[in-house]
Structure formats: structure tokens, C-alpha cells
Amino acid sequence: MTRVIVLNGVGSVGKSSLAAAVQALSEGPLLHVAMDSFLEMLPEKLKDHPDWISYVMVDDRVEVQVGPVGARLLDGMLGAVAALADAGCDLIFDAVMDRERVAACRARLQPFDAVFVGLVAPLEVIEAREAQRGDRKIGLARAQHGRVHVGVDDDLTLDMAELTPEAAARVLCERFGL
Template sequence: MSAWWLREPMAIVIILNGTTSAGKTSLARALQDVTSRPFLHVRMDDFLTMQPRRLNNHPDGFVFAPVEGAAPPEVLIKTGAYGAKLISGMRKAVAAMADSGLDMIVDDVWLREGAEQVDYIRLLSNHEVFFVGVSAPLAILEQREVARGDRDIGQARWQHTRVHIGATYDLEIDTGDMTPQQAALKVQQAFRL
């Protein structure tokens, strides 16, 4: 039996989908600590910061806009043409790394009623892919969002009712009632990582 790094380039890709402040990043980092094989952590947020600053809150990139009349506040996200290319490129980059034999945990936010999952299934058809829905009660999401201090308040509320529409999961995790380490062990055991 050969070592994992000498095997054919079929990767394991774990895709975490959930709202901002759901705990995806904390879960991914904890999961990296408990898996028997090394997993890269790929964050959608890192790709968003790659775009030129002039496209922040610009119609071609991503616009974070308050929902008029929403109380408590909600912040919607509009994706422009450049933003759509960036997110498509991220998913293709994930596929390219998987084709190189790199295992990954992908930290993503889906807002197109499951179309993102269809993209991943198509791009990663030669790999073992696990979809994990990450959620928490809205009150906890909002507490985390405020505590972080780096998000527009209201993103979690707006995403909460949208992010899981049309998605199907191999596992669902509620981070509201467990630590990142407990959640990571649940994922590790479910997929025998």
C-alpha cells in the first residue's frame, strides 16, 4: 500500500455551506487538527479580498446593501459580473487543487438556491465530495456577528433564510450547541477522516 501523497490524484473535498458567523472557519480549523490526512482550508472570504478595493461595494463586484425598512436590520448581497467571475474562478481553483491530489475543506456561502452545489458536483466529479450544512440559531448568529466586529450587521439575518435553499447535505451541523472541536469530531467520524 502506498503513502497517501503517492496515490492517484483523487482528493477528498469537504464543502461547508452556511451563513456568515455560522462557525464554518472555526469548524474547518478544528477539523484540520483531527483528520488523519492534511486538508487545506479554502475560504470564500479570502477570494473576496483578492479583488481590487475599488470593487468593494461596487455593482461590478459585490454590493452589501441594507434592506429598506427591515427591522431588525438586514444586509443583502448583490453580485456583479466581476464578482460572479471571481466566485466561479474560486470553484475552478478548488477543482484544480483537487485534481492535483490536495484534500480540502471549502468554506462557502451559497445564495443561488443550490446552483453552487451543482457547480461543485460537476467540477469535482472525479473526487470524493462531502457537503456539510453549517447552521446556528439566528440569535446566536447575530451575537457572533456583533462580536466579530468585521461584518455589516444584518448579513447573518438576511442569509439565514436563504443559504440552505435548494441544498442537500451529507451532514448537517448546528454550531449553536457544540464547540468547534465537537463539531469537527462529528464530521471526522461521519466521513471516517
């Protein structure tokens, strides 16, 4: 049965680094599908547009607001992940999802052997990484931190402040037989 490993966590928690480490360690090939790749498909003029996805500063947080066209993009992203799995591709999907989006993802991936891995770290660690990256809006992680894992029942939770991506990959691969 097709395997789908869903990595869910706040921006800058280490999803992409973990995905690369799992790909290197896994016995079989796993495609890495990243939410960021879908967002990068937008033309520059629409990357902060209320119909698509916009970023609004609220106090010390950058809130992400998804407009009607952005919602279609996110739904299409889940459809693309499901289509790859339906074609028999094992994959790692890395995303930032709240409870509602996780529920939609679970429903779309129900026909497959999907596991949900929550990636966590203390806010100060994530904010330091966010600042070091230089490609993120400062305050985005703070806004996501209090919402991403609320009400979400993951199959495995990994603390990415305590584990290197390689150590986390070993745990994940051992736990799910990759």
C-alpha cells in the same frame, strides 16, 4: 481519491473555526480554502462595487448582490478549488452558497470524493457572533439565514450552536473517515 469537504453556512456560523478543528483532528493534511480569502483579493475600491460584489441594505438585512465580474470571481473560485483537488490536494472549502451555487459546486467537484456539510445555528446566535466579530456588516447573516440551506441536500448537517468546533470536527471526521 481526493477528498473535498465543503462547509456551507451563513456568515459567522463557525465555518472557519470548524475547518481549523478538522485540520487539527484529521489524520491526513487538509488545505483550508475559504471563500473570504477570494473576496479579500479585491482591491479596496472594488469591495462594494455593483460590477463585483455589492452590499445593499434592505430593511434590516444586508443583501449581497453579485455583478458580472463578481460572478466570474466566484466561478474562478470553484475552478481553483477543483484545480487543487485535481492536483491531489485534500481540502476543506468553506463558503456561503445558495441552491444554485451548491449545484455548480457539486458539478465542479463531481470527479472527487466531495461531501457537503451544512452548518446551521439559530439566527439570534449567528447575529450575536456577527456583532462580536466586528468585521462583518450587521444584517448580512439575517439576509443569508433564510436562503443558504433552502433546497440544499447536505450529506451532513451540524448545529454549530449545540456543538463546539472541536465536537463538530469529531462528528465530521468520524462520519467521513478523516
